[in-house]
Amino acid sequence: MKELKKLIQKYKEEMIDFRRDLHQHPELQFEEFRTTEKVAETLDKIGIPYRKTEPTGIIAELVGGQPGKTVALRADMDALPVQELNDGISYKSLEEGKMHACGHDAHTAMLLTAAKALKEVQSEIKGTVRFIFQPSEENAQGAKAMVAQGAVEGVDDVFGIHIWSQMLSGTVSCVVGSSFASADIFSIDFKGRGGHGAMPDACVDAAMIASSFVMNVQSVVSRETNPLDPVVVTVGKMDVGTRFNVIAENARLEGTVRCFSIETRDRVEKALKRYAAQTAAMYGGTASVEYNYGTVPVINDEEDALFAQKIIKENFGEAALIQEPPTTGGEDFSYFTENTPGCFALVGCGNPEKDTQWAHHHGRFNVDEDAMEIGAELYAQYAFEYLNK
CATH class of the missing domain: 3.30.70.360 (Alpha-Beta Plaits)
Structure with missing residues (x-):
């Protein structure tokens, strides 16, 4: 949907500002109280109802103008006990020994931006979009807690994204089968x-x-x-x-x-x-x-992964789609797909010119913020196209 692309671009600067604010105030597993409040404040402003989960986290829902299925979009919010070494940035972590060294600040900002864009085309949506802002991914407890609190009840499909510094900015991967x-x-x-x-x-x-x-x-x-x-x-x-x-x-x-x-x-x-x-x-x-x-392993549903690949090529070009090999890293997104179809995409954010090629969990890790525009649009396009296909 071309309108979604324009809306994401419209909110790009707000998205970057939001991400930088979270980056300056990182919160560890199940301590994301400020982050939860910041997300809630934005949802209140744009008029999307939500409920808070315990002890942190948010589940929001946007009901479209026509009945249909329910698709869930997930972003994680927690930081790591890592000392930030990026001395040259204005938004360096203000918390000693804590930083967003894995990109979860970007995930949260991207999903919130997708919510803003989808809200503006609400009448054209056939079904419901559920936004899951998940705590505590780094210790593999958050997704289980969210599932226990009803995050995927009534959901027909679930989609997630991870910013990936090992891939160049402008590239996206969503493989069939094993991912994490x-x-x-x-x-x-x-x-x-x-x-x-x-x-x-x-x-x-x-x-x-x-x-x-x-x-x-x-x-x-x-x-x-x-x-x-x-x-x-x-x-x-x-x-x-x-x-x-x-x-x-x-x-x-x-x-x-x-x-x-x-x-x-x-x-x-x-x-x-x-x-x-x-x-x-x-x-x-x-x-x-x-x-x-x-x-548990993240195994992308074949139909969903191929659907995501189609969206990637249509919206970002044939060259944007790559096949990133499975990683032996862990991702608790897997708990959302134990009983619900879904897939998980990687959005490249590595850019040596911007010094964003550092490994995840490293003190120099950072994100090419231009890649966030792709991530936010992919969230929005996946939800809209899934419900309207």
Whole structure:
């Protein structure tokens, strides 16, 4: 719809200003109280009814001029405990040790701008657009909380976007099938028998047990999973021992597992527990494993992804559509699509000329704000075209 393109352009400067305000005032998981209020204030001004969710977040609805289906659009709002290193920008974070290092400030501003544009063509919409402003994506709890509070009740389709610095500005991707991996967390406590560092024969060295596990656990990936089914097992933290001349009695490891199928996830979980128990037993110690499920994989519905690709080509040109490979990063958008069709798109924001090519979660991360215009329009066009097709 050409009118939507014009409306997004009309609100572009407001969108950038809103994003910069959020960027200066980042809020962590389930602490997005100011952000929630700022979104609510704008929705009040444009006349879109909403309800707040607990403890933070907003679900708003725009009922079109004609009856029809319901499509949901989702944006996340939370920041990260990262120190911002972008000293040369006027809107640098004012909160020590906190910043929007993943683009959620841009997502919120883009969705709010799409809401403004859709409000102006409300009479032409056949159905209902639901706007989900979600908290706490970074710890994979927000989407579950929103779903529990009715975010997708009565929804026929759901669409989400992530700004992506690994793609050049002006490009968009919405692949069929796997997009983001599951993201689980595990911790392992190994127990040995401590003692004097000069008398190892009287001890069971927990450091030896933990080290052996770390060195051998990658065999779970190379020998116990299908080589055509990507899996990542990472031990990111190791806490062992108390002093240079004391044999460690305890060792604690923490790590993550990423994959694209629930069957593979289950197989890796069982293998990790087996490796831990048998490695500990080999040295005379014991192991206790805690495996916590994070996000499930984001698997784009084929019909929806192809529909999104059509919209991308029609509105931004054939060259704008690219096929970004699946990432083993996690995204709790997956909880919205467990029982509802939907898809998730990536909007490129990497631009070396504007220094916005830095990785997500880095202290130098930033967004090419021209890319936000594409994101806002894609939100709006997807909703309008889905309901009116």
